[in-house]
Amino acid sequence: MNDMLKKEKIKILSKQLRLPTFSNCEDIIRQLPCNADYIDFLIELMQKELEERSLSGVQKRIKAAKFPIFKSIDEFETERLEHVSNSKIASLASCDFIKSKQNIVMIGNPGSGKTHLATAFGINACRAGYKVKFYTAVNLAAELAEAVQASRLTKLEKNMASVDLLIVDELSYMTFNRYQSEMLFQIISERSERASVIITTNLEFSQWTQLFDNEMMVAAMIDRLTYRSHILNMNCTSSYRIDNHGRSLEPS
Numbered sequence: 001m002n003d004m005l006k007k008e009k010i011k012i013l014s015k016q017l018r019l020p021t022f023s024n025c026e027d028i029i030r031q032l033p034c035n036a037d038y039i040d041f042l043i044e045l046m047q048k049e050l051e052e053r054s055l056s057g058v059q060k061r062i063k064a065a066k067f068p069i070f071k072s073i074d075e076f077e078t079e080r081l082e083h084v085s086n087s088k089i090a091s092l093a094s095c096d097f098i099k100s101k102q103n104i105v106m107i108g109n110p111g112s113g114k115t116h117l118a119t120a121f122g123i124n125a126c127r128a129g130y131k132v133k134f135y136t137a138v139n140l141a142a143e144l145a146e147a148v149q150a151s152r153l154t155k156l157e158k159n160m161a162s163v164d165l166l167i168v169d170e171l172s173y174m175t176f177n178r179y180q181s182e183m184l185f186q187i188i189s190e191r192s193e194r195a196s197v198i199i200t201t202n203l204e205f206s207q208w209t210q211l212f213d214n215e216m217m218v219a220a221m222i223d224r225l226t227y228r229s230h231i232l233n234m235n236c237t238s239s240y241r242i243d244n245h246g247r248s249l250e251p252s
Contacts, residue, residue, distance in 0.1 A: 010025060020052065021045065021052050028041065029041065032044060058127050062126045065131075065133055065134050065167075067119050067123065069119065070119075071116045071120045071123070073117075073124065080113065081113075081236060082235070084232050088232075089117070092121060093120070093124050095125045095130065098128075101194060101228070102196060102230065103196055103197045103198070103226075103230070104118075104121070104198045104229065104232065105230070106118065106200045107231065107235070109202055114201075115170070118198045118200050119134065119167075121167075121198060122134055131165070132165045133165075135166075135167065135169065136170045137171040137173075137174070137184075141174075144156065144184070145179075145180065145183075153183075157186075165197075166191060167197075168197065169200045170201070172202045174211070176212055176213065181213050182217070185220070185221050188224060189221070205222050
């Protein structure tokens, strides 16, 4: 069998075995030291395959999460926060709170970076191997309502229950009717002590009655959210969004 046929055979077998890295084995051979043997080659080849699969898995989890934009912890200006320490941000960025099935509630004025930070925590979680789902509160309520109309609410609830971290952003800008309130309450309640939630809002807990129709349900929801949770006071005197927009307009 000549070299051309050998290369083609490797490509075919790699595809059949679902080992795409193996089709690039020549690149690995060229990088090996002169004294490397077959075992060294096999180890390097398998290691490369694991790395590629890990990267592919991260990319798939990030895509499935449906983040509105890619944001990282490194891009976040932690010094802007007046009530949350750098060490607290670093601790939460490790995603240990997900392992412990804890929640995060970020409360702060508009432009304080709540969405950026929630997204960055979510992306870190994807990199750590966790399944994440990102919603705005408005979109979540709409998707739940659509699922009811299409008789697939049970399926949607099961999908959400399988997620390690559910992010509900902007729980602030709309009022939920009784039915929407009940569905949101059900989703959050089922996750209590089973999986993690991140909520971002510009309303103090005492103001949540403005959002939901049932005050008793609001009290129960807050009780479940705050149990074993990290409550972050994100209020700050300057707007993260406005300052960054202004900086982008500065002449170079």
